[in-house]
Amino acid sequence: MGAYILRRLLLMIPTLIGIMAISFAVIQFAPGGPVEQVIANLQGQGGSGADRVGGGSSDFAAGAQGGESTGYRGAQGLDPAFIERLEKQFGFDKPPLERFGLMMWNYIRFDFGESYFRSVSVIDLILEKMPVSISLGLWITLLSYGISIPLGIRKALKDGSTFDTWTSGIIIVAYAIPGFLFAILLIVLFAGGSFYDLFPLRGLTSDNFAEMSWPQKIADYFWHLTLPLIALSLSAFATTTLLTKNSFLDEIRKQYVTTARAKGLTENRVLYGHVFRNAMLIIVAGFPGAFISAFFAGSLLIETIFSLDGLGLLGFESIYKRDYPVVFATLYIFSLLGLVTTLLSDLTYTWIDPRIDFERRDV
DSSP states (O other): OOHHHHHHHHHHHHHHHHHHHHHHHHHHOOOHHHHHHHHHHHTTTOHHHHHHHHHSHHHHHHHHHHOOSSSSSOOTHHHHHHHHHHHHHHHTTTTTHHHHHHHHHHHTTTTOOBBBBTSBEEEEHHHHHHHHHHHHHHHHHHHHHHHHHHHHHHHHHTTTTTHHHHHHHHHHHHSSSHHHHHHHHHHHHHHHSSBBBBBEEEEETTGGGGSSSSHHHHHHHHHHHHHHHHHTTTTHHHHHHHHHHHHHHHHHHHHHHHHHHHTTOOOHIIIIIIIHHHHHHHHHTOOOOHHHHHHHHHHHHHHHHHTTOOHHHHHHHHHTTTOHHHHHHHHHHHHHHHHHHHHHHHHHHHHOOOOGGGGSOOO
């Protein structure tokens, strides 16, 4: 097993480099980079990017005036020396290959630099947004598995019954409803829309959270999470439920179950003493991947609708503003975690069922 783990770890290196190289190459052809963002702010009203580079909007504008035109869109009349200063600040004075090599060298050492437009380190920015993603990812995973596994087992035992038919219909309908539309419906009904005003719409805690007692803090925390979790969980448990049902059905129909029943074992002993471990192999082994996916891939629309400032919203805003350090850093971290999680999922298989041996297979 040690040799298998070592091979998988070594394969992560070219995989990660390939992901970053493709993304970096695509970015080179995307219009509207950070230099263009600053120029657009200058030509407009001098936004945050202008203040960041020049120290102040008036000094910034004064130092940018005059000179011949440059190769950037909207830069006519700006001083070329000013454009060169921008390129140097953002690192665009170096060739693309050199920039990519420097970026990967820094990322290997987990040095992600500083955001272009926020004057804060990328890692601090990610850590600032993590509580929202942790809350959504953790609870939606627990809710999904807590509902899906018992429901899937029940559906397998009642296969073909009225209960199985109706629950399948409800699951399919819930899976088909877009989460963001259901979120809007929840706001209209329960968050001060046209009917009731029972739940808050902004953040994970109230303004006076620090002054509350611990029971009040817990209640306030879940009070803020109720509607987002309902909107996210609407379709989250459909796949796991049907996977659990089919896995249990496949095991129940095997010969060893018939033999166990013939020996006089009770139905609960057969189900939870023999079938459960084999049927849950694929479900439990997929838990690390499901957790990481829910942790980092929270719904952008849900975060936006309920004003939850998490990693999904951060990623979207960074792409929109061409804040490349944040974009590439989050991509690197998520890709690395995804590769590690895939390895953990494989190792979980061997832990649950020792008969599985990946070392005997070609990687």
